[in-house]
Structure formats: structure tokens, C-alpha cells
Amino acid sequence: MNFNDNLPIYIQIMNLLTKRIILGELKGGEKLPSVRELSTELKVNPNTIQRSYQELEREGIVFTQRGMGTFVSEDRAVLNELKQNRASNIIMHFIQDMNSLGFGKDEIIELIKDMAKEAK
């Protein structure tokens, strides 16, 4: 995996895992790879992976069961919120990019409507 330069690695790993959860690669209730497994896979210090898991747990996205490992939350509300957050993020970026190309709010909406029709 290539890491972005200007973000702490643990945040990038959190992003990676939430992406996997949103995409359904990791389903609600599914076990995350162990710290050691992920650490080997990504070639990242185990302490860093541990920190990502702790932060994800603090945000309620995953939970730990003693001696069993770390699991993806089964709470639909949490997962939906994740999805919503992700969607807002993508749209915010998109709007910023379009703005920089000189498109206004209404123009963007028009363009999207047209594109959506054509795609049908």
C-alpha cells in the first residue's frame, strides 16, 4: 500500500478500513485481521495498527471482544452514518473541483441531471 505523505499512518489505515467497510469488503460483525496480520500485510509497525484499531473503536465503528479479536460494528446506524460521511466527503471534493473549473451551483446540478439521463 502506498501511503499519503502528509497524514499520520494510523489515520490512513483508519480510512483504509472504513473504506473496506463501506464497500462491503468487511461486513457488519466480521472479524478484522489481527494487528500482526495487518501489520505484515501493510509493512507497518504493529503499534500503529493498534492505534488505528483503538481510534476506530472509540468512534464506534469496531468493537473488541476479549481474546477474540476486533469486529466490525453491527449497528446499522453507525454504518449508515459512515456511508453518509463518505458520500458528503466525495461530494464536497467534487463541488470544490467543479468550482475551480468555473461552474456555479446551478450549472453543476444541471450537468449532473443531464449526465444521469444519458447514463440511463
Next chain:
Amino acid sequence: MANIAEIKGLTKLYNRKKALNNVTLDLESGKIYGMLGPNGSGKTSLIKILSGILRESSGEVLIDGHKPGVHTKSVVAYLPDRNFLYKWMSIQDAVNLFKDFYGDFDEYRAYELLDFMKLDRNMKTTELSKGMMEKLNLTLILSRKAKLYILDEPIAGVDPVARDQILNAIINNYDGESTMLITTHLVRDMENIFDDVIFLKDGEVRLIGNAESLRAEKEKSIDEIYKQIFGE
């Protein structure tokens, strides 16, 4: 957390030149340290002093509470940047030697690692390529349950496959209690395995800190911070 190594006012002179200038540094247990700096920055001198094969000119070094000597050599696992095995040895001889001299050496772990590295025990050490040699030396070092591992340029000059095997071996064998001190020129390849980084320049500690904090604070990778410090 307890310190495995305490370095106070360490200076090493070669003739008049200062290879190390008043270095003060503690290494905590349970951390992987990256020691970064160009050639001549004093990395190797510091490592050799910790390993007990070089003497300081002044200052003090304590490892596991002892000055470098017989005791510290029994708790420090040192991977030099060169082929240090005796030329007459086979891989098996080298394993036997480590088993004989180091009480913390785990023979079975060594055989597992040799398999993982795809090394044949019957090969002579003189028949090995640079990459195989590096893998063998690392196997021997990581098969010890040492308190302090010192790895000098563990991935220098090896191909990408061997590099991945070596990185995996380091991560898999890191138990979270011992300390690792790793030097490398290939900052980009290794920076993600460091807890803390130490930048050495002209024999002095230029910057030291938690790798993640430094990334957050400077909004740069360790590799870029390295280039910034040493590119001046």
C-alpha cells in the same frame, strides 16, 4: 516505560574528528527506533559502541543497567552491515554457534525463519549471494530473544523480494517488549515500521520524536523530513 539503553554525553573522536558529539539519548523498551542520517553522521559509531565493539572517547552508555561488556553482549543482538560469519561455516554451523553462545537463542525459530527465507541449512556461507547473506544474518539475530536488537542497514543492497521478506521477518518477530534500533538509507521503504525516529547529523542528534507526531506536525512523511534536514 523502562529504558533499555541510556546514553549520556557520548563523544567519539577519531584523531581530532568528532564522529559523535555529546549525544544524549534514551531508548525505551518496546519501541522500534529508526536512526537516520547520511554516511558520516555517526550512526555506525553509535551502533558499534552500543554493541561493545567500539569504545567511547567520553560520556557514558548503560544497556540494561550495565556498561558495554560481556553482560550487554548477551542481551544485545547486533546485525552488522557486513558479512560477519566465519568463512568456514555452513548455515548449520552458524546456527550452532548462536545456540552455543546465546542463551536467548531459539533454534526452532531459526529453522522456521530459514524456511521462510528459503535458505538451505547445508549451504556454505561463502556460497551465498548478498541478499541471502543478509537474510541469514537477520535470521540468526531475530532468532534470539534479545532485549535490544541493533540492525545496521538491514535492507541495503537486496532485491525487492528479499526486502519484503526481511521487513516481514522484522515485523513478525518483533514482540512488543524488546527494543529495536534500525539504521537505513532507504527511509521510504522502512519509515512505516518505526515508532520513533532519530535524525543524526554531524555526530549530533538533530531531531528526535514519535514518527506519527512528526508526520502530523510537519504534514510530511519521514522521508520528506529527512530530505529537508539533510538536503540543506
Next chain:
Amino acid sequence: MGKYIKYEIKGSYKFILGIIAILIIATTAIQLDGFYNLANGFDSFLTVGIPLIIILGAMITAFFYIVGSFRKELYEDRGYLTFSLPLSGKQILGSKLIVAALWFFLLGISVVIYNAGLAMLFYAKDGYPMMKEFLKILWSKDVRSFIILSTISSITTLVMIYFSIALSRVTIKNKKIGGFWFVIFLAMNSLYGFIGVMLNRAFPYYFDFANWNMMKSSEMNPVSSLAMSGSPVITGGFTGSIYYGIASLALTIIVGVGLFYGTSYLIEKRIDL
């Protein structure tokens, strides 16, 4: 320390066995020549001279190999292993000395025994009594004490060589002037010899270990005793006994022990690889 001795032996036994093989072949040639000449009555330089040169060469090679193995620890990459083992300088040096002594002994003994056996075979008629006579001489008090005392003196010399190598490594970092140790050794050895002579002159008592007999050098028969004033060893008297200068012998032991500690200190506390 026993473990380190094991690895010292493992590292050098092939070479030493090779030297022994060469010595055995060369001495066999000389013996064959002697046997053949006895039968036919003529002589040849080729069959005696060349093997003699080979024997000399092999002994010198073995000597430099053993000395060189110590030098390699200080100058080559293998030192990174040796000096990161949890061993003290005394243990490393002691092991090296023990193995060196072992090899010199083995070289000497195997060649002597082999040749005695070979001679017995050649001159089978009177071989057995000859062998018995030979062994009697070999096991005489004189020869035994000679072997023990020359071992002591050889070990002191070897320690002095090791000390010179370690000192030159510690003082001069440059590999190219590696031969500097020899200058140190020559200077030390001359000084040691000189002091020995001066001590023997100041305290002129000599001891014959075979007969447990002490004598003052002035009391010895000046005609039959073969020595300069102050010489560390006097072979003398009608008995052929060997007298050792007490003062110089004490000096040998003191210098040997002192340099052992000195060298151990250098390789443990002053080594810069």
C-alpha cells in the same frame, strides 16, 4: 570458553591436518632416502634437501597461519562476530593460546611418532629395541623438563606476538601499516632478552629441573658448560643436564602472564572495530 575453543579448532583443523600431511610425506621421503642409501651407499641432495626445505616451509606456514588467525580477528569482518559474543578478552585470548599450543604440540608429536614408527618398520631387525631406546630418551627427565620449559617460553613468545598485534591495531588504525606489529614485537623481544641476561648476571643461579639441583653459574665447569654470561639456558657438565636461569625463567613467566592480561585488556577495552 570451552565452546570458543571448539570453534577455534573447527576453523583451523583442516589446515593443520594438511600441514601434518605435508610433513609426513616430506619426512617419509627423507627416511626412504636414508634407507636406500644405507643399502646402496650413495647420497642425493634432491631427496633430502627438498623435503627439508618443505618441512621448514610447512612449519613456518603453520606458525604464520596461527599468528594470522589472531590478526584476522582484529582486521577482518569476522571480528564483528567474535567481539560481539558474550566472552571476555581473557576467554578469547586464552582459547586462542590453548588451540595454538595444541596445534604445535600435535604437529610435533605426530611427526616424531610417525617417524619413529617408520624407522622401526625400515630397520625391523633391530627396530624394537631402537624404538624402546628412543622412547626412553623421549621420556627422560631432561627431555620432559625441556618440553615443559620450552612450552612456557613459546607461550610467552606467542603472547608477546599477540600483544604486539593488538597494540599496533589499537594505536595505528591504518590497515596498510599492519606489519608494524613486527617492529613492536622485535623491540619488545630484544628488551625482554636483554633484561633476562641482566637479571641472570645479577642473580646468577641456575636450576636443573631433571635432577632438581641448583647451581651458581660460577660453580659450573667453564670448559664443559656451553654458555655466555647471563644466558637463560646453560647446557653443561658431563651429565649433559640443562640448567635454566632462575631469574630469566621468572621473568618469562611474569612477562607471559603480564602480557596475557595486557592483551586481554586491549582486545576487550580498547578495541575499535
